[in-house]
Amino acid sequence: MNLPIIKKMEFKIALIGAGSRGTQYSSHALKHGGTKIVAVVDPNEFRRNIAAEKFNIDPKNCFPGVDELLERGVEFDGVINGTMDNMHVKTTLPLLQRGKCVMLEKPMCLNKDELFELYNTTVKYNAKLMVCHVLRYTPFYSAIKQRVVNGEIGEIKHIYASESVANYHMAAAFIRGKWGNSVECGSKILMAKSCHDMDLLTWFKSGVRPVKVSSMGSLFEYKAEKAPEGAGKKCLVDCKIESDCPYSANLNYLKRDDFDVYSWRAILEKGTDLSGKTIPFEEKVKYLKSDDRFGRCVYYLDNDQYDTQNVSVQFEDGSVATFGLDAGTPYGERYIRLEGTKGMIIGQFMKQQFIIRKPKLDLDEKYTEEVVDINCSLDGHGGGDTRIIGDFINLALGNETSISCTSIEDSMYGHLIGFNADISINEERIVRIEKL
Known part of the structure; x- marks a missing residue:
């Protein structure tokens, strides 16, 4: 759970990119008292106008680009950047160079060069960069993380995670939608859709860096020969x-x-x-x-995103993680299994339930079992959207943040797993992960 926000007369946010995610985050921000959306930046006039009306933004604070926002000298305490993947770097760097606190939609960027540019700029200008890894903030995953931190299953030696993308979601976003072609949108599906999951792998192993990764995958179904x-x-x-x-x-x-x-x-x-x-x-x-x-038919488009992929990661301490992506399923779901030295955790996200099993020194029963039900709405990424905004405001104000707060190092390693996994597929080899 997030820590309470210390009262401030007004926390002013500039919205960069007034699409679906940007406006959703902004709406969640208004749930925190004293928060106001004071400016919007988007090259699309329709989106700018919708955002201005929705958040009651002064027309003089509506801009087509970030440079215009900064030139106008609008005062704001933090930035929500919800632009498309291929616009993240060029819209974020000018803000980091001003020492701003930015909450950036995932993935941060399109490649490793851009990733290190964001990281180095954040450090150089003493700015704050928080990535929208909202699954960390869901009561489901944060409760599991707390059990891990408490040492209930010992040291994690193997993480099994998977994501099933429902057929209607796959069609709307990654075949017909604006992420359907990786060349046009700039991101492969692993980073565009499952960047959350790469982040979870590094978060559960926080403090232990990943050292190498391999991956296999393909566009199995959505092509003309399968029509x-x-x-x-x-x-x-x-x-x-x-x-x-x-x-x-x-x-x-x-x-x-x-x-x-x-x-x-x-x-x-x-x-x-x-x-x-x-x-x-x-x-x-x-x-x-x-x-x-x-x-148009999903079998006759220029989509190139994989609909099946697996990723294998080894960490510096010898532990491993395995992730599987399967798109086109009847039902969207995420599963997680953490195998530790003293027990295991098995969880199902949409069911909002996880089970903890530990060895039991008993003649009749060999293990104990605790079933944990998370009573939380699944709206807004299972409650993660509202909670991440609260942590972002605390981060910007210099307040204490929650256990879920996205450190730039963890986010870097999660992204490096994803980028190097795609290199592994293309070059058919195990790839070593850069050390920060």
Whole structure:
């Protein structure tokens, strides 16, 4: 749990990147008393206007770029940077060079060179950089971490973690969506989606650096040769099996309206002749019949993100970690298993439950079992979004932070695991991880 925030008359935040995550974090920030969003930076006028209206931002504090924000001399205590992956570095460096406290959406950057540039700049200018690894802040993972810190399972010798990405989520974000092509968005799926999980590996082993990594993976399913018989290029135009397909645009975006922040908001952000913030049903049908990505078949796009991947890591103390990513499952879920020298922890995130097992010196029972249920809403990454904002404010104010606070070193190593894992796939070899 986060520590209470010491009262301050007003904590002023500048929002950089007024997309889905940036506006969500800003909304969570307002739950902490005295917090105000005083400026917004986004090159897209639609997003700027929506944010200005939502957070009651003075029009003179709405800017297309970070340089304009700094030139205007707007006063703010902290920055939420929710820009796209390929904009993180160029929008964050000018702020760090001013000694600002920045909360940066994950992944921090696109490659190792940029990663070290962010790290060195943070240190050089005595700035503060916090990465949005929100899973640390969920009651589920923070409770497990506390048990580890308490020494309940001894030293961790093996971490098993996995993430299943639901088919509708995969389609909306990593096939049809803006992360569908790694060249265009700048990030491979391991860093774009499972950067949280790479961070958890280093967090549970905090203080012990990872030394080498290997990985294998592929785009197994979402390609033309795997298209079902009868599949068309556009769901609402020429597909004979649309009504029986879990990826149907009709089902997901018209009937269910899943991930509307990706589909319909994306259309509005491109600029249309429509007035207002919503799209009439007839217009939605029209767009899904057009060449827009959200109406096209998931098997006939230019997506290149892997839908299956595993990562193996060895740490300096000889312990290991194994992570598996599987996309296109019926249900989104995360599993965690920590094998320690004195016991084990097995957890299921969506179930919000973990089990602790320890050896028992008894003739009839060989181990003890404690079942821990976490009673928390799954909204906002299982409660992590609100809690991370609280820690960010404490960090900016110089207050004590929680056990979950993202140290730049841990974030660096989590990113280095991810970047080097992708090198391992491409070069088919074990890769040594750089030492900070």
